[in-house]
Amino acid sequence: xxxxxxxxxxxxxxTKPFWEASKRGELLLQxxxxxxTYIWYPRHICxxxxxxxxxxxxxxxxxxxxxxxxxRQVIGNSPEFSKEIPFVVAEIELDEGVRICSNIxxxxxxxxxxxxxxxxxxxxxxxxxxxxxxxxxx
Amino acid sequence: xxxxxxxxxxxxxxxxxxxxxxxxxxxxxxxxxxYYAWALELLLKQTGLEKKDLTGQGVGIIGSEWPHSEIWSxxxxxxxxxxxxxxxxxxxxxANAAALLVQGVLAIHAGYVEHFLMLGADTPLSITGPASxxxxxxxxxxxxxxxxxxxxLIAMAMRRYMNDYGAKPEHFGTISVVQRKHATLNPNAYLKxxxxxxxxLNSRLISDPLRLLDICIWVNGGFAIxxxxxxxxxxxxxxxxxxxxxxxxxxxxxxxxxxDITTTGxxxxxEQAYKMAGITQRDVSLFQPYDDYTVAVLMQIEDAGFxxxxxxxxxxxxxxxxxxxxxxxxxxGGQLSAGQAGMAxxxxxxxxxxxxxxGEAGQRQVKDARIGLVTSLGCVGFEGHFxxxxxxxxxxxx
Numbered sequence: 001x002x003x004x005x006x007x008x009x010x011x012x013x014x015t016k017p018f019w020e021a022s023k024r025g026e027l028l029l030q031x032x033x034x035x036x037t038y039i040w041y042p043r044h045i046c047x048x049x050x051x052x053x054x055x056x057x058x059x060x061x062x063x064x065x066x067x068x069x070x071x072r073q074v075i076g077n078s079p080e081f082s083k084e085i086p087f088v089v090a091e092i093e094l095d096e097g098v099r100i101c102s103n104i105x106x107x108x109x110x111x112x113x114x115x116x117x118x119x120x121x122x123x124x125x126x127x128x129x130x131x132x133x134x135x136x137x138x
Numbered sequence: 139x140x141x142x143x144x145x146x147x148x149x150x151x152x153x154x155x156x157x158x159x160x161x162x163x164x165x166x167x168x169x170x171x172x173y174y175a176w177a178l179e180l181l182l183k184q185t186g187l188e189k190k191d192l193t194g195q196g197v198g199i200i201g202s203e204w205p206h207s208e209i210w211s212x213x214x215x216x217x218x219x220x221x222x223x224x225x226x227x228x229x230x231x232x233a234n235a236a237a238l239l240v241q242g243v244l245a246i247h248a249g250y251v252e253h254f255l256m257l258g259a260d261t262p263l264s265i266t267g268p269a270s271x272x273x274x275x276x277x278x279x280x281x282x283x284x285x286x287x288x289x290x291l292i293a294m295a296m297r298r299y300m301n302d303y304g305a306k307p308e309h310f311g312t313i314s315v316v317q318r319k320h321a322t323l324n325p326n327a328y329l330k331x332x333x334x335x336x337x338x339l340n341s342r343l344i345s346d347p348l349r350l351l352d353i354c355i356w357v358n359g360g361f362a363i364x365x366x367x368x369x370x371x372x373x374x375x376x377x378x379x380x381x382x383x384x385x386x387x388x389x390x391x392x393x394x395x396x397x398d399i400t401t402t403g404x405x406x407x408x409e410q411a412y413k414m415a416g417i418t419q420r421d422v423s424l425f426q427p428y429d430d431y432t433v434a435v436l437m438q439i440e441d442a443g444f445x446x447x448x449x450x451x452x453x454x455x456x457x458x459x460x461x462x463x464x465x466x467x468x469x470x471g472g473q474l475s476a477g478q479a480g481m482a483x484x485x486x487x488x489x490x491x492x493x494x495x496x497g498e499a500g501q502r503q504v505k506d507a508r509i510g511l512v513t514s515l516g517c518v519g520f521e522g523h524f525x526x527x528x529x530x531x532x533x534x535x536x
Contacts, residue, residue, distance in 0.1 A: 009278035016481040038395055041279040041520055045175035047219025050189035051177050060299035065198075067301070067399070070346035071279055075183075076287040082377075086346070089290050091521060099521055103283050110434035112302045131282055 004125045005060050005080040011128060015036035017056045022130045027120045028056045029096055040098040062137060072111045075079035092134055106135035131134050146243045148494035149243075149253075149442035152180035152186075160264040169276075170202055171217055173259035178218055181255075190393070196224035196245050196254035197388075198238035203262075212388070212517035212525040214257070221392035223410075224251050225526065234258060241372035259456075275520045282390045285522050286345060286428070289353065296433040299346065302400055303448030307347070309520075310432040312454045313352045313467070314474060317429065319460060321471025323502035328357050328477040340482065344472075352432040357477030361485035366529065377496040381464050382509070383531040384418070385410025389519070396521065400432070403527030404513045405441040411511075415531040421442040422531075425465055425492055426487035428515040429472040434524075442529065444483045461502045469494055469502055487512045488530070495534040 011019050016076040021028045029037040038059075042047035045052050068090035074082045081087075088104040090112070104112050117137040155177045159167040168176075182189060191513035198219055211227040215491045223518055232250055235258055242254030265348070270386040276285075285291065313333055322325035328506035341351040364374075387403035387410075404427075412418055419442060434509040436450035444465060445453040459467040470476050473483050491510035493499050499507075509531060517525035 006284075007281045008276070009282055010274075017221070017276070017278060029166045039392070041275050043175070043181060043219070044172045045218055047395075050179060050182050050219070052175055066396070067294040067298040069290050069297060069348065070343070071286060071290060072283055072342070072346055073344045073345070074286060075289060077281055077284060084284070087284060089345075090287050091294055096395075099397075101280050101283055101285065101520075107414075114298065117184060133447070135282075 004129075006078045006125075008125060012042065018042065018118060021056070021058075022122050022132060023128075025122050025130075027059045027061045027132055029094070030054045034046075038094075038096040038098045040094075040100050043138045057106045058061055060095045062132075063092045063100075063118060064091040065089040065104065065114055065116045065118060066099055067114060068104060068112050086127050090118075090134070092118055100132070102131075103133050104135070105133055119133060139360070140244060140249055143165065144171065146246045150185035150520070152177045152184060154221065154259075157263070159261070160497055169264070170259045170261045171214075172297075173217060173261065174214060174257055176329070177257065177259060178220075181293030182206065192253060192255055193221045193392070194387075195224045195249075196226075196242060196251040197222040198226045198228060198242055198255065199257045200234040200238070200260070201227065201229045205276055209517045212519070213275070214277070215389050216393070217390045218345050220255075220389065222255070222388050223386060224254070225363065225386070226389045229318055240408055277370045279520065287378075288518040289345045290350060291314060291375050291518050292431045292433060293348035295522045296347055296352070296431070297483075299400045299433055299437070303451065305436065305448075305451040307339060307349075308335060309436065309451035310349075311335050311350055311456055312459070313429070313432040313435045314338050316454075316460050317468045317472045318475045320469050320502055321475035323461075324470045325477055327471040329355060329471070329475045333475075348431070349476075354430050354473035354478040354483070355475070357479055359479035359482065362513055363485065363488055377534070379492045379495045380509075380533045381530065382533045383411040383413070384529065384532050385412075386526075386528045387523050388527065390523070397519075397523040399522045400437060402437050402441050402515060402524050404529055405437050406513070406530040407527045408442040408511070408513065411529040411531050413418065414534075415509075415511060419511075419532060421509050422465070422511045424461075424469055424491065424504050424510050425467050426469070426472070426510065427467065428484060428487065428513055429468055429474050430483070430515070434472065434515060435467065435472075438515075442511060442513055461504050463501075465506045469504060484514045484516070487514065491532050496530060497534075507534070 032046035035049040037048040039057040070086045091099045118134040119137045124130045157165040228234040228237040238256045318333035341349045385407035387406040389405040439450040461469045494507045512530045513530040515524040519525045
C-alpha cells in the first residue's frame with residue numbers, strides 16, 4: 001500500500017485508460033463517437049446525445065483559468081492539505097471546451113488570474129496514480 | 139377521480155440483461171450508474187426519441203441498496219446528462235416503480251409534463267466498495283486536488299461573478315449584514331448579535347474570495363408544513379397561504395461540457411412560476427431566496443428578474459432589502475444567520491414566507507405583504523453550478 005496521505009481517485013474499468021495515460025504524461029478526454037462532444041468528468045454515456053460509444057482521445061493539455069480560489073482553511077478534506085495552505089484550486093477550461101478541476105502551481109497564488117494560459121503536467125503520487133496539475137504556459 | 143382514466147400511457151420500455159456479477163463465469167460486474175446509462179440508451183433506441191426530447195420533461199428515479207446516497211437523483215441526472223423540469227425520487231422499496239408511476243401520472247394529468255421517465259437500476263450483488271458510492275465526482279475528480287466541499291466550488295463561482303460583473307465584497311457583505319439585522323428580530327434565529335459591514339470585511343477568508351460570513355451556519359432543527367386543498371385549508375385557518383405558482387428546472391445546460399456558473403436554473407423556474415401565478419416580479423412583496431452563500435442570493439435576485447444579469451450588486455446598493463424596504467429579502471435572517479438545519483434548510487424560506495403572508499412576523503413584519511417568492515437551490519454540481527432549481531409563488535389571498 002502506498003503511504004500517500006491525501007485522497008486519491010479510485011481506478012475503475014471506466015477510468016483505467018485515463019490513469020494509465022497520466023503515468024505516461026498524457027492527458028486524455030472522453031469524446032463521443034456519435035456527436036464528437038468532449039466530456040470531463042468521465043461518464044458512461046454521452047451527456048449531449050445519449051450514445052454509449054465514447055472513446056478516450058489525447059487532449060492538448062492546454063487551456064485557460066476559468067475561475068479559481070485560494071484555499072485558506074481545510075474543511076471536509078484531508079488535514080494533510082493544511083501543510084500546503086494557501087494553495088490554488090482552479091477550474092481550467094481546456095482548449096477542447098471542457099472544464100477540469102485541478103491546482104495551479106509554479107506561480108504565487110496572488111499572481112493567478114482568470115484567463116491565464118496554463119498547461120498540464122503530472123505529479124506522481126503512487127505507482128498507479130499521477131494527478132494532472134497545471135502551471136503557467138510557456 | 140375517474141378523470142385519471144387513460145390520461146397516461148407507457149410509450150416505451152427498456153431492460154438490460156441481468157448478471158450476478160460472477161466475473162469468474164464471464165458475467166459483467168457493472169455499477170448502478172452503468173445500468174442507468176445502458177437502460178437510457180436502450181429506451182432512446184426503442185422509442186426513436188432523441189435525448190433532447192426529454193429535456194424539460196419529468197424524471198423519477200429510485201434509491202439504491204447502497205445506503206450512502208444523499209441527493210442521489212441530482213447526481214444521477216448529472217451523470218446521464220438529463221435536463222428535466224420535474225425530478226422526483228422514490229424510496230418505496232419493492233413498490234418503487236409503482237410509486238414513481240403514480241407521481242408521473244399526476245404530473246402528466248396536471249399538464250405539468252408530457253413525458254415522465256422512470257429510471258430504476260440497482261446492483262445488490264456488488265454494493266460494497268467505492269464503485270457503488272454516490273458523490274464520486276467529488277471523491278474522484280475534486281477532492282484529490284484539495285477542494286473543500288461546496289465552499290471551494292462556490293468560491294470559484296463567486297470569483298467568476300466578481301470578474302464578469304465587477305461585484306465588490308461590500309455587495310456580498312450587504313446580504314450578510316441585512317439578513318443578520320433580520321435575525322436580531324427573529325427569536326428562533328441562532329445568530330442574533332448585530333453585524334456591521336466592518337465585521338463582514340474583517341471576517342476571515344475561508345476559500346478566497348469566500349469569507350466566513352458568506353457561508354450559512356449549520357444548526358439542528360426541524361420543520362413541518364401542511365398542504366391542503368383550498369377548501370380543506372379554509373376549514374383549518376382563516377389565513378390560508380395559497381400556492382399560486384411554481385416552477386423548477388434541473389441540471390441546466392446538461393449537454394454542454396462547460397456551464398455558465400454565474401446563472402442559476404431559477405431563471406427558468408421563476409419564469410414558469412410567474413406565468414402559472416399570473417404575476418410578474420413587480421408584484422412580489424417579499425423574497426426568500428436560498429442562501430447557503432451570499433453570492434447565491436445575488437444570483438437569484440437577477441435570475442428571478444428583479445434586475446439584469448450582473449446588476450444585483452448595484453441593486454442591493456441602491457435598494458433597501460430589509461423588511462422595511464422595496465424588496466425585503468430573507469426576512470427571518472435566512473440560513474446565513476437563523477441557521478441551516480442540514481438537508482431541511484430549505485424549509486426555512488417557506489415557513490418564513492407563510493409567517494409573513496399571515497401577518498405573524500412580529501417586529502420584522504413586512505407591511506402589506508401580499509405575494510411571496512421562495513426560490514430553492516440544491517446540489518452543487520461538478521463545475522459549481524446548482525443542479526436543482528425551484529421557484530414558488532405564495533399569496534395570502536386568491
